[in-house]
Amino acid sequence: MNEPIYVTQPVLPELEAFIPYLEQIWENKILTNCGPLHQQLEKELCEYLDVPFISLFNNGTIALVTALQALDLDQGEVITTPYTFVATAHSIVWNKLKPVFVDIDPITSNIDPNEVEKAITDKTVAILPVHCYGIPCDVALLQKIADKNNLKLIYDAAHAFGCKYQGQSLLNYGDLSVISFHATKVFNTFEGGAIVCHSAEMKQRIDQLKNFGIVNETTIIDASLNGKLSEVHAALGLLQLKTIDETLEARKKVDQIYRKLLQDVQGIKCISRLNMEKDNCSYFPIVISEDYPLTRDQLFEKFKVQNVFARKYFYPIMTDLEIYQKYSAETPQAQLLSQQVLCLPMYPELTIEQIQLIVNVIKSVM
Numbered sequence: 001m002n003e004p005i006y007v008t009q010p011v012l013p014e015l016e017a018f019i020p021y022l023e024q025i026w027e028n029k030i031l032t033n034c035g036p037l038h039q040q041l042e043k044e045l046c047e048y049l050d051v052p053f054i055s056l057f058n059n060g061t062i063a064l065v066t067a068l069q070a071l072d073l074d075q076g077e078v079i080t081t082p083y084t085f086v087a088t089a090h091s092i093v094w095n096k097l098k099p100v101f102v103d104i105d106p107i108t109s110n111i112d113p114n115e116v117e118k119a120i121t122d123k124t125v126a127i128l129p130v131h132c133y134g135i136p137c138d139v140a141l142l143q144k145i146a147d148k149n150n151l152k153l154i155y156d157a158a159h160a161f162g163c164k165y166q167g168q169s170l171l172n173y174g175d176l177s178v179i180s181f182h183a184t185k186v187f188n189t190f191e192g193g194a195i196v197c198h199s200a201e202m203k204q205r206i207d208q209l210k211n212f213g214i215v216n217e218t219t220i221i222d223a224s225l226n227g228k229l230s231e232v233h234a235a236l237g238l239l240q241l242k243t244i245d246e247t248l249e250a251r252k253k254v255d256q257i258y259r260k261l262l263q264d265v266q267g268i269k270c271i272s273r274l275n276m277e278k279d280n281c282s283y284f285p286i287v288i289s290e291d292y293p294l295t296r297d298q299l300f301e302k303f304k305v306q307n308v309f310a311r312k313y314f315y316p317i318m319t320d321l322e323i324y325q326k327y328s329a330e331t332p333q334a335q336l337l338s339q340q341v342l343c344l345p346m347y348p349e350l351t352i353e354q355i356q357l358i359v360n361v362i363k364s365v366m
């Protein structure tokens with residue numbers, strides 16, 4: 001039996017390279033609260049990602065919660081996609097806002113701007129789309145809708161580290177963008193995340209909110225969380241940045257090989273990535289239609305027998321989860337995609353032999 005192949009495997013630097021950073025931390029005894037490594041990582045990330053301001057967080061979820069809080073939204077409705085990870089919806093509810101789920105465009109798997117427009121009411125305060133799998137949303141149209149209706153636009157860009165689209169970082173669109181640096185992401189700091197914003201004033205507000213709302217010893221601006229990234233995590237980020245271009249290049253190769261080997265398999269469609277100046281190939285989702293001899297769930301089980309652990313990102317959709325059923329909505333495209341999608345293993349160290357094995361499992365029933 002082959003070694004287990006998981007949906008992803010984190011990239012890690014050489015352990016020896018990490019030691020000097022730990023020695024520095026041990027030496028100066030600054031462990032957290034936006035120390036020197038934290039500041040350096042913010043600076044280097046702004047340069048690498050080509051974004052004006054970034055605030056690091058201990059994970060993407062707290063960053064999402066804080067992003068919504070930072071915009072001071074009056075209690076109301078936030079239009080979002082049901083085809084996502086639960087953190088997107090949780091962040092809305094944590095802010096005592098009401099999620100309004102609308103359907104997706106099945107080609108991109110992202111929120112459908114026409115459906116967004118239809119769902120706007122006088123209670124709507126913001127739109128929270130997700131660049132699912134790192135595939136850009138229709139950023140131009142969404143901005144137009146947000147401007148026309150005076151709504152805030154916050155992107156859940158958890159999957160979109162390093163993507164460039166239509167001449168700039170994908171993270172520059174909207175009022176705020178939130179990234180995740182979780183172990184399963186393209187760029188990881190074990191756990192971590194960040195908010196990208198457009199002004200020094202907003203960065204200052206976010207930095208205060210991620211530190212309990214502290215302005216100074218006697219002033220607290222809001223009841224907010226502790227979202228700070230530690231110095232150890234920041235150190236790892238600095239090291240990961242040194243090899244990120246190689247990481248992205250390796251992912252692209254895996255993506256290309258899969259596409260080539262799967263191009264003629266009846267009933268299997270690889271979700272296309274839009275034409276981007278820079279893509280991160282963060283996931284490799286395939287859609288299994290009725291023309292394929294097995295259902296998605298049967299293929300998922302068949303993989304498991306072969307020690308291959310593909311994942312159903314994203315199934316079930318939010319409105320099918322018991323906790324979100326009270327926000328139910330008609331979203332047939334999201335429903336269908338969630339029943340047909342399977343994310344294949346995708347990470348830089350996946351070998352040609354492993355890709356071949358995965359493809360053979362798919363082809364073996366033809």
Ligand code: T4K
Nearest residue numbers: 006008009010059060061085087088158180181182183184
């Ligand atoms: N918004 C969106 C759209 C998101 O997708 C996410 C997170 C967020 C917001 C929130 O960001 P964070 O707060 O997480 O920063 C994973 C991740 O935990 C989660 O970060 C991610 N999205 C989501 C899509 O997937 P699981 O429960 O599927 O992960 P898990 O533990 O089953 O890991 C998958 C595979 O990865 C494992 O089978 C093996 C491998 N793995 C995983 C970990 C954690 C490793 O090899 N090493 C590891 O340390 O949720």
